[in-house]
Amino acid sequence: MRELKEAKSDMILGTCMAIFAVLFYAETYHFKLVTLRNTVDATFVPRVLSVIVLACSALLIWQGYCRYRRLSAAAVEDQNSKKGAAAWGRMIAVSLVLLAAAASFKTLGFVLTMPPMMLALFVILEKPERRRWGLYLLSSLLAPTAVFFIFYYGFSTLLPMGLLTPVLARFL
């Protein structure tokens, strides 16, 4: 069963990489080229890479297909190995939390973005009965603030202040 899944995954990976290679190659036509003497231009290496990636992807799809054909006849669907919808939901939640933090990093700044991100991650990564809210709240509030000031006073590095600029500027 594991091998069958691997074969399927190889075919999917090969297809994705092949699409990537074609797009990667196509994009080279949009480069604004400059004339160079005695050497290759900016499209040369990307084009060589895309051709090799495409060839390897085709090989991977072929390998996966051969294995799939050989194994699929004997295989029985294993329901236990499937991850639940809740698990995938948590995975999507982690990705969305990180994306939201990245998107608001410039506007909100380090000190305001990190606490909700950390709190959300603490909650997602732990079972409801094991959650320690006090610890989560305290550490997600204190750690980013402490890191902000350590970097400012210790290393003369100013992290993004965002909305808190007028407030934090008083302390700096």
Next chain:
Amino acid sequence: MASVFFSSALELITTPSYIGLMLCFVALGILLGALPGISVNMSLILALPLTYNMQTKTAMCVLLACYVGAMSGGLISAIALNIPGTGSSIATTFDGHPMAQKGQAGKAIGVGILTSFVGGLISFVLLMYIAPLIADIALKFGPWEYFAIGLFSISMIVSVAGDNVVKGVLAALLGMCLACTGTDPVGAVPRYNFGLHALDGGIKITALMCGMFAVPEVIKLALDLDDQSTEVRQLEKLRGFGISMAEYLSRWWNILRSAVIGAYVGLLPGVGGSSASLLAYMTAKNQSKHPETFGTGEIDGLIASETANNACIGGAMIPMLALGIPGSSTAAIVLSALTLHGVQCGPLAFIENTELIYSIFAILMIANFYMLFIERGVLNGYLKVLTAPRRITMVFVMMMCFLGSYSARSNFADVFVFVIGGVLGYFLQKAGIMRAAIILGYILSDIIEDNFVRALSISRGNPARLLKRPIAIAFLVLAVLSFAWSLYKSIKASKRKAAHSA
């Protein structure tokens, strides 16, 4: 030469201000290096402004102490969290983290510390006495040689990337494709920036590495809330370095060979610690009687990687001091600090600034001793921190990764690279693509493309000039052999799998 070195060393170990400064900055370097997201380069960039008003020798004490500390500190996060602090720690994760998962975190870190120290020491001694000779050989390396060594390193990546050689090649090529983002090395033509100026400078390696290694770990924790297998278990206090002297010394050939590889690769401008540790790791694997144990917590793999990446420190100093060419981006920061203090590096530096040059060797050597004592001193305390629940520590790691991704060049786009690279890294890992191979492909891409374009330009567009470069040909032959060997192993493994499932 020796007298200048010893008088400098004596001054460094008897002057309280030097002792205090070096101890503080080695400790700071270890702390920064151990934090995921803070690379060696960033540690030096953070320390650099502190040296503006210092005298040259004092500034060198601060920077080099931080350099040695951070280089070694990177092994802690690589082993404990499976997140390499720097590119040169990637090979450390191959066997270091499996050891930690087996409950040998203390032993892995202890051996890592000891072997970092030994690697550094061997390289400093080697380089002090044979630097001029090595510099002569390095001078024979032109763009064709660097291009060939880049391809050779790619073939090495393919061979460590698992049983499926196609996936290994794809991983390395994907890394190289990602490195094409930004501007091309000769005509400065913008590539793959999709109209976003934030991508003009390319994708930052720190952000990509943090994403590819840290985010998948968090996603894995989220997928299975009952999974405790990733927790680091180390309850007993570690005695010594976790390895007996006899056991350690029985690996003397691996240690010496890895140190020589590290020192030599460090010497080659631009190649750096990631190639050095990978080459040393692969050599150790190929020469081992049990190559199948590599990647499952084999101590020889850890020794090879850590010895080589610390041996690189001394190597990178030679082209910087003797030729004025920085051997790595980290050496470039040290070089800029020297220039800032009015010291001109190059062939004349050994005549005009003899004392300072040998002081640099002495500083590196002494910082290496401080690193050993400090890191060993705090090891048991650190092991207690490691036993903290991973679900909590990983959240702090995420915060540090955000910080590290952004502050490497104060670019908000890097934060997106971190997140998107991380999610992509999870799916690629799930599909059997080795993330380390992507990162190494990314690092090597610049070496390969820059030098290929330059070599072709020097050869007036005639690639046949390569045939007149024996060193380059030797590396290309080695690359082909290494690739053929990987292919042979891959075919053998797939036949074995097919027979097993039949």
